[in-house]
Amino acid sequence: MAKKLFDYQLDEPVEGFFLLKDSEVRIAKNGKKFLAINFQDISGEISGKFWDASDQDVENFQAGRIIHLKGKRETYQGNPQIKIQQMRLTHAGEPQEVQQFVEHAPLNTQTMEDEVNQFVFAITEPNWNRIVRHLLTKFHADFFSYPAAKKNHHAFAGGLAYHTLSILKLAKSVADEYPHVNRPLLYAGAILHDMGKTIEMSGPVSTTYTLAGNLVGHIVLIDEQIVEACQQLKIDEQSESVLILRHMILAHHGLLEYGSPVRPHIMEAEILHDLDELDASIQMMQTSIGHAEPGTYTERIFAMDGRNFYRPTHDQTKGDLDGHASQD
Template sequence: MKKIRDLVVDDTFEMFVLIKQADVRLAKNGKKFIAFTFQDGSGNIDGKFWGATEDEIERYKAGKVVFLNGKREVYQNTPQVKIIKLRLATEEEPYQAELYMEKSPVQKEDLAEEINQTIFEITNATWNRIVRHLLVEHQTAFYEYPAAKNFHHAFVGGLAVHTVSMLRIAKSLCKEYPALNASLLYSGVLLHDLGKVIELSGPIGTEYTLAGNLLGHIVIVDEEISKACVALKIDEQSEDVIVLKHMILAHHGQLDYGSPVRPRIMEAEVLHQIDNIDASMQMMMGALEQVEPGQYTNALFGMDGRRFYRPNSK
């Protein structure tokens, strides 16, 4: 049976897929439709289910596996599926969501070993204790959750993969620029996205939680650091805690991107740049893997809607 990645324009197909997203919207005629993103281990494809009834909206939710009969088309240079028929998979069929999810390219045990080793390299006692406390508290979710609902590292274990990738970049930069405070930079990397375990609902049918929508992961991590200080009897007004919080609060770099403050210390600016590099690389590599040399990717919303070309050159 074909996978999503194998489909070409005008292919008519039947396959089991996971509903990754199911957003209910209103058409110009006033009727509701479902904007789907379908997923299997090879990739994603969007499709619209027009004239959806309330029963169908309730039935076809994110996280459900369906049997999809459709036709692969293109709309505004973006692949999509024209839905011909759709039904839920039965228990006699491969209905487990885990079968269709993108997997982490790195084993959980390897990620944990690299992170634990880095914690030993955080020589500042205050930062070490806070980082260790929060990673232990959220250990299970940290290694299971994606780093985002969409865009970058949006797969099982993506949060830990993103964190370790950023740690490797941070360590290279600390060797190149000894003026950087490695302990502070590593602490910021390890904690910067930890709030995603509260902001997001989980790895299957990922949605934003109430706290995610109303607070966001930056504020959530700031609160988690405050709670850790109480538990560990650390003075929250000490410079060590304030600069650590600044790392988190400033890591999106711009006020327009959700940071309440812009970076005002060197390590905070570097953390922002590392985060942007790793997220951008993952988005571009993931998109370019889906196209042949000489072709353009789909428009990448997380990259200002740009389409990237895959050169024939080697």
């Protein structure tokens, strides 16, 4: 059985077929072009540099293509890296199906859809329920197949729905513990908070940001969709219920410098922000810890202030933490 990317140990030769998740042309100090690449398979992704890239190399090695790689597993500034020795496009009879190299959510689409729908039933406020149902229907296919980010947390196929479902489960625990929390509002906000990423990003394979994603961003994009839904459903968009729901989405990044137009001014908005941060952080740590051996440190996690995390020697969760290989 062929090894996966993260099966290779430090200084071990690497050889196999992998997906080019990213491939960006850059200029080295000597003025020559090189490609900054992220190789991917179902175990995750590792970066590499293809030096002295010719125009033909740039044409051949584009994001979304499958290649055969020979190289060596190394580290650079605390992060795993592949030293590329040889790289070529696949030939006839070799792997051609991109989906077999794409990391997937641990739950399949049908399971996530069924579980999300159970939370929709608990949204008893009529306006929130109608808006959520309308937008879930409109963005259904993308919502259950897109990643939650290009990089960092839940950056795998189905990651958007999986992240949303994780927050919903956390929200239920919070609402069970604190009865005064507005459960329907918290659920509605959780389902909608990142749905704008279906417009912000290009899809689950070799994900990039769209023009709207770069210039507007997912928070404003889904807020616009809520207003449009109100118009189509004949709901007063200036009613308190709609304004409160919009506030949940607009405030969920917590701080203005993190992209939120407003800071949370409703208890449920603050809770949603906290749960969003919690789930994203745990997923990033869990993924990195799954790539580390007991008794060693993980790679540095850029989105967590560049910190790395120690995996204790008594950790027995290796099988549970490795990868997200479940398929639909």
